[in-house]
Amino acid sequence: MIISASYRTDIPAFYSDWLRARLDAGFAVVPNPYGGKPSRVPLSGPDVDGFVFWTRNARPAHDVFQRLFESGVPFLVHYTVTGYPTALETSVPPADAALDDIRRLADRFGPRCVVWRYDPVFWSSLTPADFHRENFAALAAALRGAVDEVTLSAAHIYRKTRRNTEESAGRAGFTWSDPPDGEKAALLRELAGLAADQGMTATLCSQPALLGEGLQPARCIDSTRLADVAGRPIKARQKGNRPGCLCAESRDIGGYDSCPHGCVYCYAVGNRQRAKDMLKQHDPASETLVPAPAG
Structure with missing residues (x-):
């Protein structure tokens, strides 16, 4: 079993104390976000093949990575760095700090441990x-030799997050758009070429209609990469969670509406105030990261 921690929230940045406690306990209890019975997910032992972390700030969890490394448990870190203006990402670390952290992780654990995410591309x-051409080129140059893959996606504004985007646009005085697929695909191909110039493979997350020259389908839960890190085979069946997703089967231990980074386009946060409140109310000693949904 591969543990995802977590595409629903940023566990390394905000919930690393809880993660340490759950690793000590050897399990986490994960409420079903759609209702139903919670799941008890093992976090240690022979059933755990490795971990995949998702973050914009991995620094609070460096000791967790070291612990896994010393225990021979492989892990990957999907590290999002976009360098967007604060009006779009109100509470993320400065890009330079994140770039430094990626290089530090790659130096310590190897470049196969870290995947850079420029995700999503927001118009x-x-x-x-x-902006994306210039910004992406500068970030890619700064990460040359530290990572060998960058994952892209074109922003998709879901109904539940449209309100956040429109409220932020009105407050900060910007406009946003959802271009036609041809325009999206053309820019993504350009970014893929810039990545190749820096020795990186560009992959595209779950958007097969936008694939083009220089872009490969992403496998964010990547059992092959995890096996490279482990130095041994890891068998996991492909089980994507949406059309075009090529991820290996995993169990996610996070919760929605719990990440207070404040990204206007975030699919995992429908109410940003609720996410801030969730962090304030969070109990690091709890078996669950977030409470079970009401009713």
Whole structure:
């Protein structure tokens, strides 16, 4: 079993104390976000093949990574660095700090342990296509030799997060758009070429209609990469969670509406105030990261 920690929230940045306690206990209890019975997920022992972390700030969890490394448990870190203006990402670390952290992790644990995510590509008056070309090129140059893959996606504004985006746009005075697929695909191909210039493979997360030259389908829960880190085979069946997803089967231990980074386009947060409140109310000693949904 591969443990995902977590595409629903940023556990390394905000919930590393809870993660340490759950590793000590050897399990976590994960409420079903759609109702139903909670799951008890093992976090140690022969059933655990490795961990995949998702974060914008891994520094609070460095000791967790070291612990897994010393125990021979392989892990990957999907590290999102976009360098967008604060109007779009109100509470993320500065890009330079995140880049330094990626290089530090790659030096300590090897470049196969870290995947850079420039995700999502968001079209707005603050981040037009020219912004992405220049910004992405600078970030990729800074990460040359530290990572060998960058994962991209075109922003998809879901109904539940549209309100956040529109409220932020009105408050900060920017506009945003959802371009046609041809425009999205053209920019993604350009970014893939810039990545190749820096020795990186560009992959695209669960958007097969936008694939083009230089882009490969992403496998974010990547059992092959995890096996490379482990130095041994890891068998996991492909079990994507949406069309075009090529991820290996995993168990996610996070919870929605619990990440207070404040990214206007985030699919995992429908109410940003609720996410802030969730962090304030969080109990690091609890078996669950977030309470079970009401009713």
